[in-house]
Amino acid sequence: MTYFRKNITEMKGYTPGFQPAGSDVVKLNTNENPYPTSPAVLETLGSFDPEQLRRYPQPMGEKFRETAAEVLEVRPENIMCTNGGDDLLTICFRAFCDSRHGVAYPGPTYSLYPVLAKLQNCAITEFAFNDPDLFTKLADNGAALNILCNPNAPTGALITADQMSKLAGKLEGILLIDEAYTDFASENCLPLIADHDNVIILRSMSKGYSLAGIRFGFCIAQPTIINELMKVKDSYNVDAVAIEVASAAFADQSHFAQNVKKVIDERARLTSELRDMGLEINDSQTNFVLAKCIDQNAGDIYEKLAAKNIFVRYFNLEGLTDKLRITVGTPQQNDALLSALKEIGK
Numbered sequence: 344m345t346y347f348r349k350n351i352t353e354m355k356g357y358t359p360g361f362q363p364a365g366s367d368v369v370k371l372n373t374n375e376n377p378y379p380t381s382p383a384v385l386e387t388l389g390s391f392d393p394e395q396l397r398r399y400p401q402p403m404g405e406k407f408r409e410t411a412a413e414v415l416e417v418r419p420e421n422i423m424c425t426n427g428g429d430d431l432l433t434i435c436f437r438a439f440c441d442s443r444h445g446v447a448y449p450g451p452t453y454s455l456y457p458v459l460a461k462l463q464n465c466a467i468t469e470f471a472f473n474d475p476d477l478f479t480k481l482a483d484n485g486a487a488l489n490i491l492c493n494p495n496a497p498t499g500a501l502i503t504a505d506q507m508s509k510l511a512g513k514l515e516g517i518l519l520i521d522e523a524y525t526d527f528a529s530e531n532c533l534p535l536i537a538d539h540d541n542v543i544i545l546r547s548m549s550k551g552y553s554l555a556g557i558r559f560g561f562c563i564a565q566p567t568i569i570n571e572l573m574k575v576k577d578s579y580n581v582d583a584v585a586i587e588v589a590s591a592a593f594a595d596q597s598h599f600a601q602n603v604k605k606v607i608d609e610r611a612r613l614t615s616e617l618r619d620m621g622l623e624i625n626d627s628q629t630n631f632v633l634a635k636c637i638d639q640n641a642g643d644i645y646e647k648l649a650a651k652n653i654f655v656r657y658f659n660l661e662g663l664t665d666k667l668r669i670t671v672g673t674p675q676q677n678d679a680l681l682s683a684l685k686e687i688g689k
């Protein structure tokens with residue numbers, strides 16, 4: 344006897360990355376930024392008016408919409424604030440997918456997509472990222488919602504804005520471009536929203552802005568799309584503290600750019616040192632690298648690292664069982680990882 348819908352009892356929930364307790368751990372498993380957020384955030388928290396806690400927050404996070412619109416050179420009407428990028432994904436699945444309207448995406452990719460699809464009871468069409476006919480197949484598949492994670496997680500690969508624009512022009516359904524990791528990439532798809540009324544761009548404050556704990560994301564699209572998505576979101580999906588904090592961090596583009604540069608520089612060093620150790624790594628456009636383990640089982644390496652309080656991500660999923668996803672840390676964290684890998688003979 345169950346009270347739940349069949350698709351709920353039959354599905355597995357999303358498995359979030361392990362959050363180890365204690366400060367003596369090297370945490371390279373959930374793609375957080377290793378550097379602190381903007382000092383402007385601390386000032387904002389220090390001067391936060393408690394009266395704002397008694398009241399409901401701005402339903403549309405107007406302060407953030409205005410701040411982001413100015414930086415990104417779009418209009419506030421092009422932006423919807425969300426409770427992390429994940430909230431936008433939920434909103435899109437609720438808005439576009441049901442038992443008659445499916446989702447399509449190339450994999451391997453973010454493991455939350457199939458979970459949300461199962462909640463909506465919608466059909467999933469999964470293509471292979473390395474399929475030479477990927478774009479033709481996507482263009483012809485007829486799904487209501489097409490998701491391209493760009494740069495992709497967990498592979499770190501980037502599809503160019505030009506390729507993405509051609510795809511958007513051919514699709515009948517929505518093209519949701521998940522740009523959670525775009526802060527570390529050489530280009531992004533923001534310009535596409537001017538010409539395509541079916542493109543939604545997801546952004547996150549968790550990565551480049553070091554604010555994973557505050558849960559803030561947003562999307563950029565044409566106002567016709569934003570207005571409909573607004574109907575689907577929770578009335579107050581971003582809280583008063585988060586709006587202030589996210590606005591302060593986004594306004595401080597210079598602190599953001601410095602942190603991003605440090606991560607990108609370390610990404611290059613980590614990639615090259617891991618390659619020297621014999622691990623196979625494709626160039627990454629994100630704040631993590633996906634390392635293919637050659638001499639030892641990836642699951643075993645994961646366990647041995649965890650025993651040394653070094654946490655990376657291992658996915659027991661098709662196409663990923665021989666790989667470890669490693670977040671780019673500070674130089675000290677990366678050194679700790681590299682020496683631990685040497686000790687365990689990786």
Ligand SMILES: Cc1ncc(COP(=O)(O)O)c(C=O)c1O
Binds near residue numbers: 548
């Ligand atoms: C590909 C991808 N999209 C979206 C998200 C959502 O990020 P958040 O909800 O922290 O903004 C993540 C989080 O790691 C992600 O990896």
